[in-house]
Every structure is written in C-alpha cells, then in structure tokens.
Amino acid sequence: MELRIGNGYDIHRLEPGRKLILGGVEIPFKKGLVGHSDADCLCHAITDALLGALALPDIGQFFPDTDPKTAGIDSTQMLRTIYEREILSRFFRVINVDSTIIAQEPHLASHLVGMRCALGGILGVAGDRIGIKATTSEGLGATGKRKAIACFATCLLEKFK
Numbered sequence: 447m448e449l450r451i452g453n454g455y456d457i458h459r460l461e462p463g464r465k466l467i468l469g470g471v472e473i474p475f476k477k478g479l480v481g482h483s484d485a486d487c488l489c490h491a492i493t494d495a496l497l498g499a500l501a502l503p504d505i506g507q508f509f510p511d512t513d514p515k516t517a518g519i520d521s522t523q524m525l526r527t528i529y530e531r532e533i534l535s536r537f538f539r540v541i542n543v544d545s546t547i548i549a550q551e552p553h554l555a556s557h558l559v560g561m562r563c564a565l566g567g568i569l570g571v572a573g574d575r576i577g578i579k580a581t582t583s584e585g586l587g588a589t590g591k592r593k594a595i596a597c598f599a600t601c602l603l604e605k606f607k
C-alpha cells in the first residue's frame with residue numbers, strides 16, 4: 447500500500463462587495479474574499495494539498511488567474527476537477543484531510559459541518575474524514591487585522607490499484 451501526504455496553503459484579501467465562500471459554503475458577512483475565482487481559500491489549500499501529495503504542479507498551473515474562461519469559477523468545481531482528473535485517475539483516494547482556517551471574523555463554528563459535508567462529497571469520503579478548524583490570529587498580521595483569510599490543509603492519499 448502506497449501512502450502520500452500533501453500540504454497546501456492559501457490566502458486571499460477580504461473586501462466589501464464580494465460573497466464570502468469557504469469550503470463551498472456561502473457565509474453571510476459584510477465582506478468577501480477577492481480573487482479571479484470565487485476566492486474560496488479553503489478549497490484552494492485543499493486542492494494544493496492533493497496536488498502536492500502526488501508532487502504535481504500547484505493549482506495556479508491548472509487554473510491560471512489570467513484565463514478569462516475561469517473568471518468567477520466556483521472553487522469546488524476546481525477541487526472536483528483536480529480530484530477526478532489528477533488524483534483518482536492515478537488510482538489514489540483520500541484517506542483524510544485536515545485543515546485550519548485563520549480568520550479574525552466572522553465566527554465560523556456553525557458553518558464547519560456544512561463545509562465538511564460539501565468537501566467530503568466532492569472527495570468521496572464521509573464528513574468525518576474532513577477536518578476543518580477555525581482560529582483567529584489574535585489580531586496579529588493581515589488575518590488579524592481583518593484584511594485577509596488564510597487556510598492551511600493537509601491530506602493523506604492511498605493508492606488503491
């Protein structure tokens with residue numbers, strides 16, 4: 447049995463006038479993340495963790511932010527595409543994912559189960575294999591000053607064939 451581990455990190459700026467989407471879930475808030483896609487930095491960090499586990503290029507190589515065709519794209523669609531075309535196609539499946547969202551606000555606790563279910567559905571595992579934790583950064587740095595939300599993700603993959 448071959449196991450592979452991967453990690454991913456992402457950060458996006460927070461600005462008024464954008465929807466806040468994290469882990470495929472829209473969260474009511476006065477600001478949202480800015481990016482070429484819907485800027486779901488949890489999805490992006492997990493996508494990069496999957497790619498990293500197989501030593502593949504990062505998400506930006508598959509979805510360049512200069513491509514007008516992907517402007518405003520739903521990041522769960524990017525995650526699904528990478529999982530199906532790059533991970534499953536190489537006969538790897540997800541054992542588990544763990545992740546941390548760093549956001550001073552909004553309070554995310556009530557949204558985590560929804561994110562776990564959404565992401566588990568995409569990655570072919572139950573929600574109890576998708577860890578998502580939320581923390582603040584105690585007012586420090588860009589995330590602490592409410593200028594950005596950042597995410598770290600780790601995944602473990604297993605070869606099944």
Ligand code: MG
Binds near residue numbers: 457458481490
């Ligand atoms: Mg990103």
